[in-house]
Amino acid sequence: MQNADSADVSCEFGSTKYYALCGFGGILSCGLTHTAVVPLDLVKCRIQVDPDKYKSIGKGFSLTLKEDGARGLAKGWAPTFIGYSMQGLCKFGFYEMFKIFYSDMLGEENTYLWRTSLYLAASASAEFFADIALAPMEACKVRIQTCPGYANNLRQCAPKMFAEEGVWAFYKGVVPLWMRQIPYTMMKFACFERTVELLYKHVVPKPRADCTKAEQLIVTFTAGYIAGVFCAIVSHPADSVVSVLNKESGSTAVQVLKKLGPKGVWKGLVARIIMIGTLTALQWFIYDSVKVYFRLPRPPPPEMPESLKKKLGLTE
Template identity: 75%
Template structure:
């Protein structure tokens, strides 16, 4: 079986660390980095940094309008109107407000999200063994991604708080260099982490859906849509499958995480507010404001993130196993 880089899945040098890898069953030629090695995992983290940092920064204008729709729906009544009001008030440069904390925060988040996902997925598969790891693979994806996102959000929270404050509080500060010191001076360290709990509520379900839905969608596309086996697909064709599966996963991610995203936006804008108080004030209808903009943003983001992540693996020739396959039973192997 070949991966999206057109290379065969790696043959383990030692059965110990790959004992539970139910999907890495095929013998393969040597790669530039051994699967599961420290360098392999660091490069996966690098791919996550690029995929999250670049994509979130690219959609800052849409994210800015979405946040303002959530915190001031009377003024920003829709995507198109929101863009118009922003340009009228702040000029074209106003659409880029918050790009620096966005880039820094989501780069750190991507490092932990993708890097630790690979670590947890590998370790959980080892603990379960090949047959259980395949049979319970959806749960494995969910558990691995949840653990990775928990740590990723701790890294993201400070810059997310700065970004929202810059984008939604007029006159507060226009840059990261001005906003972060002022937040620390006025509110102390709590200003950067008061939104971490609702961030977990937003990001952990989002990431669980993102990874589990992506993994299973890739399986389904190769089984029911792509007219030839994965091993016969070119690099471009496999990356196209990655993009489509990422977009499908992104739509589900947006819906699952949007209510918590609305709470985070309002919480980081207002001093002394609490997540429960914001939720009660917004009500059921209020937490869904800006959903369409978020679907467009997150669908595109997720698709591009998986595409960039896979492209980094292709570039560095990282060993990547084929889609999950049921392990052969000992009797059949004999």
């Protein structure tokens, strides 16, 4: 992967400082956005684990307000913030690292030809580690949100889960998390990268280098939302399994999948599309804003290398 233009940047592309600031951007983008949509996430989880009671988004909100009050909609905010901040650190930091690592392995020509596969491989590799960081807090979040009376906050929930089930309570959902998050993240990054490329090529009337920072961030937000819709669809069945699995202490992923059935795994999809579409767009917007603020170097837009053009007979 080619280095970015060195003018007006705060660090070297691919340096330790570069990865650290990318990781910091990931913390903000994932931690803040997931915490902001905790009420919608809570209702979505309750629809998934108890669809007979929580029949729709509106019904879910009204019942939660009636039973728990306005504060009830914020249940699970602490494990959400901690868990997704850790996930964002690994997701974005490792993605940038693996993208450069795999690009160096492929070489300039193959990086261009196989760039979609590169995005998919780098994001899958990053999410593998990100989910290990997320799993404990995700387990606490779902238990707080979907088991009334079990625990009101993280301070009560984590010790209780450990006393009842040991360390396994926090990691039994890691495989379903991989099933949910790895396809989601692969779609999130690959779809975003290619959508940005297509927007600048076919929609934006001028090259990215000629766009203002504000214009670039608008493109980022648009591409992020488009990617988010696809992310929600491909990851929703596994998300349903994770929600039910973390609610029921004695179940396995296979048992939950059989229990939900082909239709049950799609319960709450509309809420998840709204949540993930908005979430993904805001995450990319925040992440890109951090890059702009700290003046991080960026690789140029994908262009066919001159050596490949010659091989293909595209130059005179």
